[in-house]
Amino acid sequence: MKILIFISTSLNLLVFILVCVLTIKNGGFTYWRQKIFSLNIFSKKANIFDIYNPPYYIHKTSQFELLPIKLNTIIFLGDSITDEGEWTELLQNFNIQNRGISGDTTERILRRLDVIIKNHPKQIFLMVGINDLHMLNKSVEATLLGYKQILMQFQEKLPNTEVFIQSVLPVNNNIYIYWTDNQKVIDLNGKLQDLATQYKYKYIDIYSHLLDTQEQLSAEYTSDGLHLNGKAYLIWKQIIASYC
Numbered sequence: 001m002k003i004l005i006f007i008s009t010s011l012n013l014l015v016f017i018l019v020c021v022l023t024i025k026n027g028g029f030t031y032w033r034q035k036i037f038s039l040n041i042f043s044k045k046a047n048i049f050d051i052y053n054p055p056y057y058i059h060k061t062s063q064f065e066l067l068p069i070k071l072n073t074i075i076f077l078g079d080s081i082t083d084e085g086e087w088t089e090l091l092q093n094f095n096i097q098n099r100g101i102s103g104d105t106t107e108r109i110l111r112r113l114d115v116i117i118k119n120h121p122k123q124i125f126l127m128v129g130i131n132d133l134h135m136l137n138k139s140v141e142a143t144l145l146g147y148k149q150i151l152m153q154f155q156e157k158l159p160n161t162e163v164f165i166q167s168v169l170p171v172n173n174n175i176y177i178y179w180t181d182n183q184k185v186i187d188l189n190g191k192l193q194d195l196a197t198q199y200k201y202k203y204i205d206i207y208s209h210l211l212d213t214q215e216q217l218s219a220e221y222t223s224d225g226l227h228l229n230g231k232a233y234l235i236w237k238q239i240i241a242s243y244c
Helices: 002-025 029-038 044-049 055-066 106-111 113-118 140-157 182-199 230-243
Strands: 074-078 096-100 123-127 162-166 202-204
Touching (some): 055 113, 106 113, 106 140, 113 140, 162 230, 182 202
Parallel strands (some): 123 162, 162 202
């Protein structure tokens, strides 16, 4: 009996160690979350929550496709951080269209660019990438490839549109420890500056204006460590107001 208990305990300990090693080696709990979603252990109804094509994305894109084309607008394009901004009121400009979608990635924006291009906007303010790094656990290089594809479309199909590449914002891992590493954000922003130069677009640094003394997104500007409160949007607005 004691031998069986010893063997059982040893096996459980071995499994625990293997799980810890895999978790650390593959980037934390995001690895297991992706593994769980990749297994068909939920009912088929749960498939509607596909992170690549979730209901919110489907609903918002279908709305954008049906709205009338309005030429010469200023488009804010990005993920939830853009989506949550009341840009028309912040910048007191009724010519602004908010085309942010919560959870968006470079890949998902690329899939819906046709609707953006049809409007032939005067300006595009682009911010995307944090979900590539965090939600999809992409490398900086892979995220950058998505950016390049977006910018190539802009350059080819919107030669007269003024494009602003806004920096990806920092996160605060003291508030929520599972956000991405800020070093990856820094590395991506450095590459985005190079891309802006390459494509002759303007790069706008928002990142450094929202940092605390620990080089993280200041708790003064967020409640969850990723998304922004009103004070942060006012700072963002001040930075870009002269470009609109």
